[in-house]
Amino acid sequence: MRILIVEDSLTQAVDLRRRLEGLGHEVVVAHDGREAWERLEKRPEGLVISDWMMPEMSGLELCRKIRSEIKSPYVYLILLTAKTHRHERLQGLQAGADDFLGKPIDNVELDVALRSARRILDAQEALEARARELERANQALASQATTDEPSGLKNAIGFRHSLVAAFRQALDDGLPLSLIEIELIPSGAPESTPSADWNTLARRCGEILRSEARSCDEPGRLGERRFGLIVPGLADDEALMVGDALRSRFEDEVATLVSSATYAGVASMSSGEPPESAESLTAACEVALLSARREAASRIALVHCSSSVQAASLVGP
Structure with missing residues (x-):
């Protein structure tokens, strides 16, 4: 183990260091609590053996500071003390000490204390590793829950979360x-375009969306044959141009393969009079899509979405 000794007596620090190194441990020394804390801020050590009575910062103060400010990795604290009264030991435990060693240090007691420290630190390390593993697993599950596998895009749930955030x-x-x-x-x-074909084509749709999207845009697959793109910073005509470019690529590269017509809806909000919620923007986009389908010649429509007005305007190809 790597052990930090905190001892203001040079003689006792040298003696304890010699013993610990003789047992195969790596040892560093601080000569008071403040120096020890400065070392721990840079590199938390697994085991700290600290004198109780020291200038600048006592062993009790060091214990309290470690427990309040270092949450991970766990630091095992052993206090060196001549204090033997029950209330004094309780005071040390309340400050955060894990164990005590009396002065002068007995070799057998030192060996037992080090073995106990090793068991606790190993168990703590295993718990932390398990926690990291669970966190990675939870992140993977969360990603799977919000990702459409065929296209590699956000699914409807993930896309909605992104829209709310945007x-x-x-x-x-x-x-x-x-x-x-x-x-x-x-x-x-409908039976002429089986689901398997759409899942295969969804990959191509995802490639199209990612190639057209900027780094700040968020593409998604909202249904078997419906895809979306969140476009921050663009409104009305600029967003309409992006939508029409996407519609054209879908028409040329996907729709012809499955005998489909391609329609686009664009809903846009400005900063001047924004709608009440992201759901309003979604509803406006649905209106735009319906308008585009009614006007088959254009196949794209724009709805300007605000807190008071939702006006649809059709735009030709």
């Missing part, structure tokens, strides 16, 4: 925000 960010920054949705509507009977 909506709040747009309000905080006073910037516009747009939502684009692309939908492929089969020209023939």
Whole structure:
């Protein structure tokens, strides 16, 4: 183990260091509590053996500071003391000490204390490793729960979370925000385009969206044949141009393979009179998509979404 000795007596520090190194441990020495704390701030040690009575900062003060400010990794604290009264030991335990060694230090007691420290530190290390493993597993599960596997994009749940976050960010920054949705509507009977084909094509759709998106944009797959793109910082005409470029690529590279027509809806909000919620932007985009489908010649529509007005305007290809 690597052990920090905190001892203001040079003679006792040298003696304890010699004993610990003789047992195969790596040892560093601080000559008072303040020096020890400065070392621990830079590199927390697993085991600290500290004298109780010291200038600058006592062993009790050092214990309290370690327990209040170092949460991980765990620091095992042994106090060196001639204090033997019960209330004094209780005071040390309340400050955060794990164990005590009387002065002068007995070799057998030292060996037992070190073995106890090793067991606790090993158990603590195993717990922390398990906690890290569980955290990674939880993150992986959370990612799976919000990711569409075929396309590699956010699924409807993950996309909605991203939209809510983008909506709040747009309000905080006073910037516009747009939502684009692309939908492929089969020209023939639904059974003529089996799900397996759409899952394969979803990968291509994901590639298109990622290639067209900026680093700040967020693409997603909202349904089997519907895809979305959150576009921060763009409103109305600029967002409409992005939406029409996406619709054209979907039309050329995907829709022809499965006999589908491609429609796009764009909902845009400005900083001047934003809607009440991200759900309002979603509803406005749905209106735009329906408008685009009614006007088959254009296949794209824009809805400006505000707190008081939702006006749809059709834009030709």
